[in-house]
Amino acid sequence: MSTVPSPETIEPPRTGGFRMPEAAIAWLQAAPLALILGFFFLLPILTILIVSFWDYDFAGLYPDFMTLNYVETLGSWVTWKTYLNTLKYTAMVWGLTLVIGFWVAYFLAFHVRTTTMQMVLFLVCTVPFLTSNIIRMISWIPVLGRNGLVNSTLVDMGVIPAPIEWLLYSDFAVVLAMVHLNTLFMVTPIFNTLMRIDKSLIEAARDAGATSWQILWNVIIPLAKPGMAIGSIFVVTLVMADFSTVQVMSGGQSASVALMMKNQMSLLQYPAAAANAVVLLIIVLLMVAAILRVVDIRKEL
Amino acid sequence: MTEETKATKTKAGLSRRTLLKTGAAATGAVIGSGLITGFPTIWAQNPITLRQFGTGVSNINAIAEKCKADLGITLEMTATDSDAAAQRAVTQPDSYDVADIEYWILKKVFPAGVIQPMDIKKLKYYDKIVPLFKTGKLTPDSVIAQGTAPHTVGFVEAPGEKTFAKGETQYFTMVPTIYNADTLGIRPDLVGREISSWADIMDPAFKGKTSILNIPSIGIMDAAMICEAMGIIKYADKGNMTTAEIDTTIDFLIKAKQDGQFRAFWKSFDESVNLMASGEVVIQSMWSPAVAAVRSKGIACKYQPLKEGYRSWGGGLGLASHLTGAQLDAAYEYINWYTSGWVGGYLNRQGYYSAAMDTAKEFMSADEWGYWIEGKPAAGDIMSPEGKVMEKAGAVRDGGSFTERMGKVACWNSVMDEDRYMVRRWNEFIAA
Numbered sequence: 173m174s175t176v177p178s179p180e181t182i183e184p185p186r187t188g189g190f191r192m193p194e195a196a197i198a199w200l201q202a203a204p205l206a207l208i209l210g211f212f213f214l215l216p217i218l219t220i221l222i223v224s225f226w227d228y229d230f231a232g233l234y235p236d237f238m239t240l241n242y243v244e245t246l247g248s249w250v251t252w253k254t255y256l257n258t259l260k261y262t263a264m265v266w267g268l269t270l271v272i273g274f275w276v277a278y279f280l281a282f283h284v285r286t287t288t289m290q291m292v293l294f295l296v297c298t299v300p301f302l303t304s305n306i307i308r309m310i311s312w313i314p315v316l317g318r319n320g321l322v323n324s325t326l327v328d329m330g331v332i333p334a335p336i337e338w339l340l341y342s343d344f345a346v347v348l349a350m351v352h353l354n355t356l357f358m359v360t361p362i363f364n365t366l367m368r369i370d371k372s373l374i375e376a377a378r379d380a381g382a383t384s385w386q387i388l389w390n391v392i393i394p395l396a397k398p399g400m401a402i403g404s405i406f407v408v409t410l411v412m413a414d415f416s417t418v419q420v421m422s423g424g425q426s427a428s429v430a431l432m433m434k435n436q437m438s439l440l441q442y443p444a445a446a447a448n449a450v451v452l453l454i455i456v457l458l459m460v461a462a463i464l465r466v467v468d469i470r471k472e473l
Numbered sequence: 474m475t476e477e478t479k480a481t482k483t484k485a486g487l488s489r490r491t492l493l494k495t496g497a498a499a500t501g502a503v504i505g506s507g508l509i510t511g512f513p514t515i516w517a518q519n520p521i522t523l524r525q526f527g528t529g530v531s532n533i534n535a536i537a538e539k540c541k542a543d544l545g546i547t548l549e550m551t552a553t554d555s556d557a558a559a560q561r562a563v564t565q566p567d568s569y570d571v572a573d574i575e576y577w578i579l580k581k582v583f584p585a586g587v588i589q590p591m592d593i594k595k596l597k598y599y600d601k602i603v604p605l606f607k608t609g610k611l612t613p614d615s616v617i618a619q620g621t622a623p624h625t626v627g628f629v630e631a632p633g634e635k636t637f638a639k640g641e642t643q644y645f646t647m648v649p650t651i652y653n654a655d656t657l658g659i660r661p662d663l664v665g666r667e668i669s670s671w672a673d674i675m676d677p678a679f680k681g682k683t684s685i686l687n688i689p690s691i692g693i694m695d696a697a698m699i700c701e702a703m704g705i706i707k708y709a710d711k712g713n714m715t716t717a718e719i720d721t722t723i724d725f726l727i728k729a730k731q732d733g734q735f736r737a738f739w740k741s742f743d744e745s746v747n748l749m750a751s752g753e754v755v756i757q758s759m760w761s762p763a764v765a766a767v768r769s770k771g772i773a774c775k776y777q778p779l780k781e782g783y784r785s786w787g788g789g790l791g792l793a794s795h796l797t798g799a800q801l802d803a804a805y806e807y808i809n810w811y812t813s814g815w816v817g818g819y820l821n822r823q824g825y826y827s828a829a830m831d832t833a834k835e836f837m838s839a840d841e842w843g844y845w846i847e848g849k850p851a852a853g854d855i856m857s858p859e860g861k862v863m864e865k866a867g868a869v870r871d872g873g874s875f876t877e878r879m880g881k882v883a884c885w886n887s888v889m890d891e892d893r894y895m896v897r898r899w900n901e902f903i904a905a
Binding site: 249257314320419423427432 | 564681740751752897
């Protein structure tokens, strides 16, 4: 995250031996990261950008410069509806993971006394991540299905007369699985910032007569903002780009932007998918910029 | 990018062909590109490996093993879904030697010049291939079904042609391998009434308990069968709809979806099995092995014949354009072995149909032949090729005999002229 030049580079060069010019050393130090980002990040994005202006048909791609892909993408109600749907999922999942994530992190940081226990419990949080993403998602299906665990238990207990249909293959199922998959991305950075809060600040607030709620609202939450912002960036970008959860948990009945792209790619419509990817990239970048505008991560870390 | 590479390749191939005019004329069937890596007429590459990819028989390892044992040819098989197969066939023509694709995919990919037609003189069992793939008629008085019927894309006038011939010629684009007649699968224990028509899937009684498959080119055909059965529309050709017909069909689907008629849409075989086995749906589009898979869990499932007829599909083996010399000879040998009976018997016993029925018969017991092909009650237990009991003695195949099932094909899986428009509208249906 940090882009502040490290002080080492400005140190006076040692005497004796071969000395490289300072500028060269700086370039050399920046080179590995620049190369990696250049090859594996900038270059692919550039390719996507270029391909998004190409023409295509079933048999291949034709280098061209036409805006038809964007016109078709932005001019179709399907795109708008899909974006709205994706944004809806993002907002719901973001809200839920933020509340749950903060709650868990708060408990870990302030209610668990010993550092050992804190670490143990934190590791417990990561245990589900030892299995694959897909497995964790699919395991919801036998739980939520029409004849699944929840429904059969409730029906047997006589709580409900007939199985609840909207538990699976619905927006509910999608959001549930996404919250399940993404909450830890919120817990980790928030826990990290909470651990760095100077305990004497809380004592001071208490000495000054603040109630627990006031401490939480006026001291802890403002100080936890950078963690929340980082967690939010993770969750928002992950949910905006999700396709497997939406497809599996909605039973193919709902669409997300990435799913739309995947469909286009499987039908060889790469330029259309590329145009979609560029639009999605811009939107996600705007969302991240908005988050960073609210919380200045660099200043507060 | 792909296009560029392909263009240069073809050019190189052409210039080489002009250079070696006599050689090229001798090999005859060779078209397009292909690197010549030595002396093609000598069986220099030993052991021979053929890379096969696709949707159908590429899923069956037993065939590769038997092929290795019988011919010494190593088959490297890669299985993909239909979309990916179509994609790979066109974009990576050098990555495979044998394409195992469906006929509607062939219609899409053949014009790209990636498949070379076969000379029927080199096909030992060409005469044994059922007439369905040559004339479109199973028996002389059958009606030719709508859609991409295999015989319409089965022949070209000469090697190198990009358009299909009207009738039977010397050049066969693909040797049919595996085909079947698809219909709706039902849970007889849960539907609670007779199912006899494609329209029954839209019965309000099954609201939220139905599913259709989300593969546009196949799903649209199921949808067309449903719409026509309900009397909503009468298609000129279901396999090649006009934009107006596509609109009517998709609008109907969107309305049904918004009314909550569907529980889910499935994309893969196991999704359809799970939907049915768990009772999430009671009636849905299904493939025959999926029905068998549900039944093997001890759950009642029927592949219900419907009065409007079946939606059929068929796949075959096509030779990649780059094959020459020893590799090409090996590919012909493989295909001749393929149609010689063992594989046919294997496929018939899986519930598919083999293209050369006469040769397959020799590799099946009389009881198996009776059950799978003639629609007779099984005398003993019917075993799957893997040796699992599929049906108990006395069972009769859903839909009956080969001629009864394949004789009632209403349409074939297809690719339409308005394909792009259809796919766009289909995506709207999924997003709606």
